[in-house]
Amino acid sequence: MINLSVFFNYNQKHKYFILCIISSKISIAGYFSFIYKKNIFILHQILINYMKKQFNINENTSGYNNYIQPMPALADGKLELASPAYRLCAITINQLFQYIIFLPIYIYSLSALFETMKEEYDSDEFTEFFLEWLTLPQTLTIIMITIMALIIFTAWQISWMTKYGQSIGKRMLNIRVIRTNGDNPGFIRNVILRETVYQLIVVIIGTLTLGIGYFVFMLFPAMVFINKWQRRTLQDFLADTIVVKDKTSNKPVTVRIPKR
Numbered sequence: 001m002i003n004l005s006v007f008f009n010y011n012q013k014h015k016y017f018i019l020c021i022i023s024s025k026i027s028i029a030g031y032f033s034f035i036y037k038k039n040i041f042i043l044h045q046i047l048i049n050y051m052k053k054q055f056n057i058n059e060n061t062s063g064y065n066n067y068i069q070p071m072p073a074l075a076d077g078k079l080e081l082a083s084p085a086y087r088l089c090a091i092t093i094n095q096l097f098q099y100i101i102f103l104p105i106y107i108y109s110l111s112a113l114f115e116t117m118k119e120e121y122d123s124d125e126f127t128e129f130f131l132e133w134l135t136l137p138q139t140l141t142i143i144m145i146t147i148m149a150l151i152i153f154t155a156w157q158i159s160w161m162t163k164y165g166q167s168i169g170k171r172m173l174n175i176r177v178i179r180t181n182g183d184n185p186g187f188i189r190n191v192i193l194r195e196t197v198y199q200l201i202v203v204i205i206g207t208l209t210l211g212i213g214y215f216v217f218m219l220f221p222a223m224v225f226i227n228k229w230q231r232r233t234l235q236d237f238l239a240d241t242i243v244v245k246d247k248t249s250n251k252p253v254t255v256r257i258p259k260r
Contacts, residue, residue, distance in 0.1 A: 071230055071242060073182035079244040081231050082175040084224040087243055091221065093169030094157075101149045108142050161195075162187040175245045177236075185241050194239035 073079060112133050116126055133139055160166050165177040165184055177194070179185050185194070205213035223233045230242050 071180055073178055073180055073242060073244065079178075079182075079246060082173075082243040082245045084231065086173045086175050086245065087224050087231070088221060090167065090169035090173050090175060093172055094167050097153060097168060101153060102146060105142050105146045108139070158187075158191055161190045165190055170243070175243055177241050177243050180240055180242055185239060189239040189241060194235045194241060198235045198238055 074081070116129060119125075121129060157167055160168065160171060161177070164171065166175070170176055177185055177190055179189065202214065202217045206217070207213075209216075220234050223229065224231045224243075226232075229237075232242055236242060
């Protein structure tokens with residue numbers, strides 16, 4: 001697979017920022033249109049060809065290694081940095097699972113909301129309807145199922161992130177999080193620092209800036225296109241991690257059919 005880093009020149013900053021925006025949008029939206037991992041490769045290829053044609057970016061890699069920071073975990077050559085397309089698709093897969101978990105309660109809540117709109121309740125009547133709606137057996141059942149599904153999903157994520165350095169999305173795409181020295185980041189770095197502490201920072205800054213900070217943090221995934229930083233996002237810098245893929249997983253499998 002052609003690597004996005006091949007087409008970055010250090011002086012092409014105007015092209016770089018445009019690439020960040022277009023790539024993130026196409027990669028995230030692309031997962032909803034493609035089902036198999038091989039189609040993610042096709043999406044990546046389409047993106048590369050488009051950028052080459054649109055901005056006349058050549059494949060000259062001279063000087064590329066001069067500004068990339070050394071990384072001990074990549075020294076033996078067995079690992080390579082996960083591509084931006086795979087990383088963005090992994091995020092999308094994780095979010096998709098969360099949407100599926102909350103989908104039943106979303107649909108059920110909307111049906112109740114439409115009912116109140118038809119009846120044209122005033123504020124007091126709406127409050128009475130809402131309190132009664134919360135105590136309905138079917139409402140309590142859906143809420144309990146959603147809570148149980150969320151607990152199972154969270155425990156599953158924490159277990160894989162601690163043991164393998166992989167969320168469900170990363171596991172499906174065969175990429176994982178490791179420390180910059182090659183070690184498994186474990187629970188403290190992968191779950192506490194990379195996820196919990198990061199989310200606390202997002203909430204605090206977003207609250208202090210009256211919501212503006214949330215929009216700023218939404219742009220941070222575009223950091224996966226910065227090759228000089230080894231495609232590390234703010235979460236990676238916080239936990240001293242990188243996201244990698246085994247080079248051996250890209251090798252084609254040869255099947256020999258015996259002659260009759």
